[in-house]
Amino acid sequence: MSNNSVLDISLQKSLDDLNMLQGNLEQLQLQIEDIKKMPKKLLDTKLQITDILFVLMAGVTGGIFSSSDKLDKFLDKIHESSSKKDSFAGKLFHHVGDYIDRPNGDKFLTRGGTNPEVPFHRVLFGHDVFSIRSDNPFLVTADQYGLLKGVTQAVRHLIADTFSKQGLPLPGHSFFDFTKDNGGTGNYLIELTKKITKDAKLANPGGEVIKHGEAFNHLFTLRMQDLASHGITWGLCQSYFKACNIKDKIRKSQIKILAYFISFVTNFFVGMKKTGGIPYINWPTLVLLVKEIASFYHLNWMEIRELEQITVKLVSENKQIEAMVYETGSSLVSYESGIDYILEIEKQAKIYANLVDFFEEDL
Incomplete structure (x- = not known):
């Protein structure tokens, strides 16, 4: 090779x-x-x-x-219309006379049994689904109308309140309750709103600032x-x-x-x-x-x-x-x-x- x-x-x-x-x-x-x-x-x-x-x-x-x-x-007009039973809104959301607004159909009360500030009656009684007290809306309406109808009515009432200018206070708001010096029931969310409103007025002297009731409607409601x-x-x-x-x-x-x-x-x-x-x-x-x-x-x-x-x-x-x-x-x-x-x-x-x-x- x-x-x-x-x-x-x-x-x-x-x-x-x-x-x-x-x-x-x-x-x-x-x-x-x-x-x-x-x-x-x-x-x-x-x-x-x-x-x-x-x-x-x-x-x-x-x-x-x-x-x-x-x-x-x-x-808000829809909310007002719901107070009339013969209206379309009334057929869906009628809630006038429910005890979660006025216990026993009498007058506004707080969870402690005292008279609330008018703008805050929903905050202090009957409108918190997470309330562990006797003012829980499902308990109140069940006692008023019976279990099945009561639960249904509570849902109708709470939904109707979301249409109003005041709105529905945030779920869980009852956990911010406290007892005032005079024995009445207060709520820290209300106090916080008052402070925010007061500070806004101080920061805007001479300007127009809304009242604390209206301020709460936009701060702490649904x-x-x-x-x-x-x-x-x-x-x-x-x-x-x-x-x-x-x-x-x-x-x-x-x-x-x-x-x-x-x-x-x-x-x-x-x-x-x-x-x-x-x-x-x-x-x-x-x-x-x-x-x-x-x-x-x-x-x-x-x-x-x-x-x-x-x-x-x-x-x-x-x-x-x-x-x-x-x-x-x-x-x-x-x-x-x-x-x-x-x-x-x-x-x-x-x-x-x-x-x-x-x-x-x-x-």
């Missing part, structure tokens, strides 16, 4: 090893490309400029509805106007998702958070403008804003977990490919220059030729 033939065989073997190494490197490159694409696919949740414009529109719209005097008066305005913001968001075919949950959550926040802040500062420094608080929007923020963090946590699982899988697969690459190239010797490679090939060719000659001589 000639030296040229031996050299050709050595070169071919080296080329085959290099081709195998190249193939494994290409497979590794494909896996690396998958890693690059995977996070982009899962994390494509950036807000678009149209999203920003939309949340501004939806949030401001909800905030304006929540602070609208015309809507406030319209809803009002149908607030519920309706939040429904408008929520409905606008859902319509936008459908119109723009937005399916990404994180992007949806971001849009709702911003829309709810803008709605809440708009109502807050419009209230301060109207009342002489006392804000309006839309509790339904605030509660659902907090809920949406919690949902947003939950969605991100789930996505991070999914990314971790995919990453662990890809790292494991790439380690296997890396081992294959090293195994393929283990027989290849690295040199500093091209001449060294040629000399190594010639050296191997001579060794191979000597072995061939040795066996040929024996034969």
